[in-house]
Amino acid sequence: MKNERKRTFLLITIPILALFICFNTIPLIRGVIYSFTNFKGFGSYDWVGLRNYADLFTDARVGRSYWFTFKLAVVTTIVVNVLSLLLALALNSKIRAKSFFRGAYFLPNILGSLVVAYIFNYFFTYILPAVADMIGIDALRTSILSDPGSAWIGVMIVCAWQAIAMNTIIYISGLQTVPEDVYEAGGLDGATGWKQFKYLTFPLIIPFFSINMVLCIKNFLMVFDQIMALTKGGPAQSTESISYLIYNNGMSGGQFGFQSANAVVFFIVIVIVSVAQMKFSGKKEEQL
């Protein structure tokens, strides 16, 4: 019966859609509504129109958090992709104990980022300075996390340590799609080493490069756990990520309304970045 099929599909879709609207769409709309108020998170509030948005663009702390988050996201994405591409090439070449290496290199990705960051926090605070002291590197005698100029590097290292595992595994699956005879044919034309990589390997794995770029940028723009465990936004608010600032000042700092406006802008930024990336990578793939 055709009607029976239609009814079944509706009975599946409607409740699940309702659940989705209840816990995704409605809070999203409420967030947008709060962004036009001076709500503190409790008590009464007034409409303030676009004032939160106007304040957002002149607020130095918000500006710093965007600068930090984007700097972290861009630098970490580059570091992660270069290193994981190298690792993937090594892991895909003729080596011994291949599956052991692949398994071991993926390990950081399954560990909880909060705990990983706590562990690294201790390394940066105690072990690295002790080692630097002994071998006489002055610059590293104090914890890199305690200096506003270098704390972001600590965050970057921890983010990269975990993300490399993920990106490497994706690059490996990309490299496996390249057939061996492409290299053989290229080898006859003198394409070896760097030339082989630049003209043969890389163009063929561009779809996987795109996946990694999208994954990286999006994850690093939303960085939170690492900040929570490494720096709590410090020193001197130099490592406050956007998510951390929204959480910290919005949930307990009495800026519910203002940080809602921040979150709305952040949402728009995420959408723009994602759409731009998809457009860009879509174009690149077509050229092949």
Next chain:
Amino acid sequence: MIEKKTNISAMTVLILGLSTIALPLYLTIVIAFKQPSEMTNSISGILSLPKAWSLNNFREAMEITNFWNSLKNSLLITGLTVVLSIVVHSLMGYALGRNKAKSKFYSFVYLFIVSGMFVPFAILMMPLAKQTAEMGLANWFGVILLYVVFYMPMNVLLYSGYLVNIPMALEEAAKVDGASTWTTYWKILFPIMRPMHATVAVLTALAVWNDVMTPLVIMAGSGENTLPLAQLNFQSQFGTNYNLAFASYLLSLIPILIFYVICQKQILNGVVNGAVK
């Protein structure tokens, strides 16, 4: 063709690179077993093995962080989320995947849900903290419901993508035999989608198990912890006893390490499938 030899330079890079993973893990283990008096600032002191392999640090850390209760919560939340995700998301993927090509309504719902992938938790967190409190869901059950919603876009995308390759003929054959759509789904389609269930289970389990933000925002007032949340909430109680803190960190990592050792192949496959599709 000449048999290629082992790539020596690749091996060297890999072994050196492995130390950046092995060293932090090694240090975590030895620090977790040491006593505060064994902590010295010399390289040999940092690298040395503990004098005794005593489990006292772990016993104490378990008491401070209420380990078994947090473990129970983490297992409960992760387990139920995975089961619910497989059931709910595969059904939704089926309903949307089978209809979106010919129905405007279903293709709209599909786009509507999949575009939820762009919504960062940061914008939902404050309204959701209020909403779950109002609805009496500021607890582990609320957290599970939220996870089912948060991972819906990704999983529905995966399931409906997988269904494209499953021919309609299977369903039509069952229909001829008089089975309802509902029965056909559970008897024929659900079992066929097993590879995708594995991918969804791995991706959802890893994400939920390690998530901090959702329980932090939603369960803050409930007095209950998940394993990562316990590390955050009891951080101050370790004071300067880093050995105790590391014992606690190691304890919280052990369940997922065991899981990884047992199901490494499935996890790697699941993660790659999820990302590449």
